[in-house]
Amino acid sequence: MKQKVGIIKIGGAFLEDEKLLEKFYSAFSAMEGLKILVHGGGQRASKLSTDLGITPQMVHGRRITDAKSLEVVTMVYAGWANKTLVAGLQGRGCNALGLSGADANLIRALRRPVKDIDYGLVGDVERVNTEGLSTLLNAGFTPVFCALTHDGKGQLLNTNADSIAADLAMALSPAYEVRLIYCFEKQGVLRNVNDPESVIPSMDTDNFKSLQKEGVISAGMIPKLFNSFRALQAGVDQVIIGPVSLLSGQAPKYTQIQL
Amino acid sequence: MKQKVGIIKIGGAFLEDEKLLEKFYSAFSAMEGLKILVHGGGQRASKLSTDLGITPQMVHGRRITDAKSLEVVTMVYAGWANKTLVAGLQGRGCNALGLSGADANLIRALRRPVKDIDYGLVGDVERVNTEGLSTLLNAGFTPVFCALTHDGKGQLLNTNADSIAADLAMALSPAYEVRLIYCFEKQGVLRNVNDPESVIPSMDTDNFKSLQKEGVISAGMIPKLFNSFRALQAGVDQVIIGPVSLLSGQAPKYTQIQL
Numbered sequence: 001m002k003q004k005v006g007i008i009k010i011g012g013a014f015l016e017d018e019k020l021l022e023k024f025y026s027a028f029s030a031m032e033g034l035k036i037l038v039h040g041g042g043q044r045a046s047k048l049s050t051d052l053g054i055t056p057q058m059v060h061g062r063r064i065t066d067a068k069s070l071e072v073v074t075m076v077y078a079g080w081a082n083k084t085l086v087a088g089l090q091g092r093g094c095n096a097l098g099l100s101g102a103d104a105n106l107i108r109a110l111r112r113p114v115k116d117i118d119y120g121l122v123g124d125v126e127r128v129n130t131e132g133l134s135t136l137l138n139a140g141f142t143p144v145f146c147a148l149t150h151d152g153k154g155q156l157l158n159t160n161a162d163s164i165a166a167d168l169a170m171a172l173s174p175a176y177e178v179r180l181i182y183c184f185e186k187q188g189v190l191r192n193v194n195d196p197e198s199v200i201p202s203m204d205t206d207n208f209k210s211l212q213k214e215g216v217i218s219a220g221m222i223p224k225l226f227n228s229f230r231a232l233q234a235g236v237d238q239v240i241i242g243p244v245s246l247l248s249g250q251a252p253k254y255t256q257i258q259l
Numbered sequence: 260m261k262q263k264v265g266i267i268k269i270g271g272a273f274l275e276d277e278k279l280l281e282k283f284y285s286a287f288s289a290m291e292g293l294k295i296l297v298h299g300g301g302q303r304a305s306k307l308s309t310d311l312g313i314t315p316q317m318v319h320g321r322r323i324t325d326a327k328s329l330e331v332v333t334m335v336y337a338g339w340a341n342k343t344l345v346a347g348l349q350g351r352g353c354n355a356l357g358l359s360g361a362d363a364n365l366i367r368a369l370r371r372p373v374k375d376i377d378y379g380l381v382g383d384v385e386r387v388n389t390e391g392l393s394t395l396l397n398a399g400f401t402p403v404f405c406a407l408t409h410d411g412k413g414q415l416l417n418t419n420a421d422s423i424a425a426d427l428a429m430a431l432s433p434a435y436e437v438r439l440i441y442c443f444e445k446q447g448v449l450r451n452v453n454d455p456e457s458v459i460p461s462m463d464t465d466n467f468k469s470l471q472k473e474g475v476i477s478a479g480m481i482p483k484l485f486n487s488f489r490a491l492q493a494g495v496d497q498v499i500i501g502p503v504s505l506l507s508g509q510a511p512k513y514t515q516i517q518l
Contacts, residue, residue, distance in 0.1 A: 048334075051311055071339055075307075078357075079338020080330055083407065083415055087361040091413025097363045098337075102346040104356045104400055135398050141363055148342065154350025156342055 002177040005034040005137065008247065009165035009182050012041035015081055020185060020244065021088070027247035029092040034137050034176070036168060037089075037096070037144045040161040041081035045073045061220060065120040065158040073158050077146035086144055097141040101125075101149030102156060104132045107164065109149035109157045123149045123157025125164065128171030166227035170234040180231055182224050182241045188255035189225070189241055193218050199242075199253040205229055228257040261436040264293040264396065267506065268424035268441050271300035274340055279444060279503065280347070286506035288351040293396050293435070296348075296355070296403045297424040300340035304332045320479060324379040324417040332417050336405035345403055356400040360384075360408030361415060363391045366423065368408035368416045382408045382416030384423065387430030425486035429493040438497040439490055440505055441483050447501045447514035448484070452477050458501075458512040464488055487516040 008028065014021050028037065042063065046056040049072050057064040065073065082098040089096035101107025109123025136143055145168070147161035162182065169180040188199035191211075200211075208225055211217050217225070228239040240246060242254025267287065273279050287296065301322065305315040308331050316323040324332065341357040348355035360366025368382025395402055404427070406420035421441065428439040447458035450470075459470075467484055470476050476484070487498040499505060501513025 074342050075334035075338035077338070078342045079334035079336070083333050083337045083359050083361060086359070087409045087415045088413050090361055090364050090409060090411065095363060096361075098357075098359070098361075100342050100345070100357070102342060102349055102355075102357075104354060105349050139394050139398065150346045150349060152349065154347050156346045 002175065003034060005036065005172055005176040005178055006031060007036045007038065007165055007169045007172075007178060007180045009038045009161060009180075010040070011184050012039065012043050012045075012081060013185055014039070015041065015084060016043060017185070023244050024183075024247075025088050025092050027244050029089060029094040031247055035142055036137075037085065037142065038147070038161050038165040038168065039081055039085060039144065040147055041073070041077045044080065045076040048072050048076055059117050059119070061223070062119060062122065062160065063158060064118075065122050067121065070121045070156060070158060074148060074156060077148055082144060082146045089142070089144070094142055095140055096144045097136060098144045098146070100146050100156070101159065101164070104136070105129050105150075105152065106132050107145075107149040107159075107167070108152045109159055111151060111155070111157060121155065121157055123151065123159045125149060125159065125167040128167055130171050130175065133168070133172070134175065160223070162224050162227045166231040166236075169231045169236045173235040173237070178236045179238045179240070180228070180236055181246055182228070182239075183244055183246060184241070185243070187243050187251070187253045189217070189221055191216055197253075200255050201253070202256045202258060204258040225257070229259065232257060232259050261434065262293060264295065264431055264435040264437055265290060266295045266297065266424055266428045266431075266437060266439045268297045268420060268439075269299070270443050271298065271302045271340060272444055273298070274300065274343060275302060276444070282503050283442075283506075284347050284351050286503050288348060288353040290506055294401055295396075295427060296344065296401065297406070297420050297427065298340055298344060298403070299406055299420040300332075300336045303340065304335040307331050307335055318376050318378070320482070321378060321381065321419065322417060323377070324381050326380065329380045329415060329417060333407060333415060336407055341403060341405045348401070348403070353401055354399055355403045356395060357403045357405070359405050359415070360418065360423070363395070364388050364409075364411065365391050366404075366408040366418070366426070367411045368418055370410060370414070370416060380414070380416055382410065382418045384408060384418065384426040387426055389430050389434065392427070392431070393434070419482070421483050421486045425490040425495075428490045428495045428498075432494040432496070437495045438499070439487070439495055441487070441498075441500045442503055442505060443500070445502065446510070446512045448476070448480055450475055456512075459514050460512070461515045461517060463517040484516070488518065491516060491518050
């Protein structure tokens, strides 16, 4: 029987909300079995950029990453966000180990080719080092990944955290029973963005298409759903989008993703 | 027979000098056997502080670290400096794994008690988790430590990189044959700070005292030497202060520290 592993993605917004962060720390620390955390930090990166006089440039919700912006996201994601989470989890007895994709060569990426848009120092995951990751998991560490990868030739690359979570889940799925949870401040995918109770309990590619046509899926949710379908198609056992209380199995509502 | 491990400390100045950094990458990557890197980043932290309108406050060369300054050093040390070094070393075939003392609970520190000066969120090393560190070394990773620790209760602490290097060396010395190298842009401890050739080949506590009386030891060198003596007294096999070429055994001059 395969060992179970939970891959939890949280947004950077968690780090800006003390109450939510506390709730997360408790729920995540208490989770049994192997687990991996993936986190963002875009909100704070944009704030630091602005404070330093660099105007953040976003296209389709993705950051155009020149050399200066890469320094900013490296400082915020791998520095402030990652170490705040690691120290917080360690304080609650979770043996967290912070990582970027460059560390132990865990996630190698290809710099995104320039087509209509030059995203700059942005990478798409090419290869997850599952052997290295398994070594860390089996040694009792809880990997905490920030949204940075590398090209294996010395260059760090900015990489979307939702995609990293999906790619880690896909890479581990031949050897583990993998559950991927996109955890955020809402209860799940909403039919009406203004009604927090309007959670869609189950979503497959068919109703995704029709809901997308109706325009009820918010822009930020679309890449999360694409990543969810991509993960399921590659053999990931379960993908869920929902609130922190999911981690303790106490969410009254959430969205289960299906093919 | 004990396994050998080399602990190399470099200053943050290495990261600001492309030629020196390249030289370091080559020499460090080529070093055989177990090795650990410890790095600073104070120069860049002071620059980022100033850019953000926070005036860096230093006492006896140590940073007074309030909550805002801790964010700055966490971003610079654990983010920019650490991940730049890790990606650079990975690009040269060295399986670097970036760490703060919070990661895997590797270095726990005590917040420095307030006497004449309140250093703020500054910690002195209390306990190195040698078991966790050995696990990483034996798995084939090369740990790269930034100058941050934690108190085990959720709080990150700013900790001097020279001290971290000495404390790691001391903690590993019962199980390993440890060589501690303080690597910097000069050739060694200088008798005359304006003459780069005036390297003192060997230094013990006696001639340290007399040279200190003469006033020929520079202010920045004194804590390095205190850490060196402290490490030797605790059983560390060898402590050297010198240039990058030491790592490839090709340094024409360097300073050997002795008791």
